[in-house]
Amino acid sequence: MHLFDQVSPAPADPILGLSDTFRADPRPEKVNLTVGVYQDEAGKVPALRSVTEAELRLTKSGRNRSYLPISGLPAFNEQVQALAFGEGSLLPGTGRIASLQTPGGTGALRVAAEFIAQVLNKRSIWVSKPTWANHPAIFARAGFEIHDYPYFDAKNHGLDREAFINALKAIPEGDVVLLHGCCHNPTGVDPSAADWEQIAGICRERKLVPIVDFAYQGFDRGLAEDTVAVQAFAATDLEFLVASSFSKNFGLYQERTGALHVVADKSQAAGRVLSQLQVLVRTMYSNPPAYGAHIVATILNSTELRAQWESEVAGMRNRIRSMRELFVQHLKNAGVSKDFGFLLEQNGMFSFSGLKPAEVEQLREEHAVYMIGNGRINVAGITSDNVERLCQAIAKVLS
Ligand SMILES: Cc1ncc(COP(=O)(O)O)c(C=O)c1O
Structure with a gap:
């Protein structure tokens, strides 16, 4: 008997496993709509020009090579706090937010889970049904019991508003509730600004602990516009958490760059929270990777690079929008009778196509078109x- 027997x-992993199958598929015309990375018109994951320029500046400036503080690069934390809470928000100036640089959005969620x-x-914890598969996995690993709340109305391809709101009202007082800040993954369906106000009100009334997962800032309507959910919580006296990721909006998938913000009722409490977060981080990974944070801080601290980055984010957002339109138009042209117009109402990189598992499998087997089994594209x-x-x-499979 050996130890590892x-x-x-x-x-x-259901998504990354499909990517391996895609890579091994020899058919040259294959199409990959599985993994959540932004691709440009040439099907490539682009290096943003603002990022490349920031890298050049960093190389020339000869950055400090020592460890970062446990909570990360101070210039990064300051900038990304202002970004997540939106221009004009008074919260960042109050000292009520404990901010911590983390290894990606996943790292932010995992640190949040350990802290809570x-x-x-x-x-x-309560998560939307459906949600990103890693949500329940991360919190279960940290010892949480996972519950779900209704969210998606499959018949109308939109938000099941009534069921969602009623379920929120019934969550036991003091429980944790995970919400997607914008561009819900996997459905692309988001609450409206008025819904967010109502959601924040319920969380306050029920004394729930909201975590806003903010992985796609800038991919819905704009960097500032997409803070609508965070702003709705900030407008109350709620204590809540925000997990930001810079994988998508800076194209920093490999650099593992994210942040956790914990909003406390007063600055003394934020200081105590930060001290506990630092203890947790010290025993998990000691301190975060520096390179991505230096890139983000360089861009956000430079008027010129920031403007360039904002226009590149707009470029990604607009390309996705125009692909939604092209997709719906081509489905019509291909003779598909089912109305896919709902895809135009959905936000961000993902949509629930409404295709059934058997249709998804047939697309993969017969046409080398890859999507997730639940129909997410x-x-x-x-x-x-x-x-x-x-x-x-798709027309052939549906006919
Ligand atoms: C909803 C959601 N949250 C968080 C993340 C984590 O992003 P990362 O850890 O790559 O920064 C992702 C990535 O796909 C996501 O889709």
């Missing part, structure tokens, strides 16, 4: 080159 193989479980002694994987083939394939 007792270790059974873990199942492959170990320091606040809460272990019950990454709209950013569509290009003017592949859209016609993609829509012809």
Whole structure:
């Protein structure tokens, strides 16, 4: 008997596993709409020009090579706090926010989970049905009991507003509730500004602990406009958490760059929270990776680079929007009778196509078109080159 004989193989990650199958597929016309990365018109994951310029500046400036503080690069924390809470927000100036640079948005969520479980002694969380598969996995690993609240109305391809709001009202007092700040993954369906006000009001009334997962800032309507959910919470006297990711909006997938913001009722409490977060981080990964944070801070601190970055984010957002339009138009042209107009109402990179698991499988097997089994597509994987083939394939499968 050897030590590792007792270790059974873990199942492959459902999304990343599909990417491996896609890579091994020899068919040259294959189309990948699975993994959540932005791709440009050439189907490539682009390096933003603002990022490349910031890298050049960093190389020339000879940055400090020592460890970062446990809570990360101060210039980064200051800038990304202002970004997440939106221009004009008074909160960042109050000292009520404990901000911490983390290894990506996933790192922010995991640190939040450890903090809530170990320091606040809460272990019950509510997530939307459906949600990003890693949400329940991250919180279960930190010892949470996972519950879900209704969210998506599959019949109308939109928000199941009534069921969602009623379920929020019934969540036990003091529980944690995870919400998507914008561009809900996997459905692309978001609450309206008025809904967010109502949601924040319910969270306040029920004394819930909201975590806003903010992985796609800038991919819905704009960097400032997309703070609507965060602003709705900030407008109350709620204590809440925000997990930001810079993987998508800076194209920093590899650099693991994110932030956790914990909003306390007063600045003394924020100081105590930060001290506990630092203890947790010290025992998990000691301090965060520096490179991505230096890039983000360089861009946000330079008027010129910031303007360039904002226009590049707008470029990504607009390309996705126009691919949604092209997709819907080509489906019509291919003779698909089902109305896919709802795709135009959905936000960000993802949409629930409404295609059934058997149809998704047939698309993969017979047409080399890859999407997630639940019908989620990454709209950013569509290009003017592949859209016609993609829509012809869907037409054949639906006929
Ligand atoms: C909803 C959601 N939250 C968080 C993340 C985490 O992003 P990362 O850890 O790559 O920064 C993702 C990434 O796909 C996501 O879709």
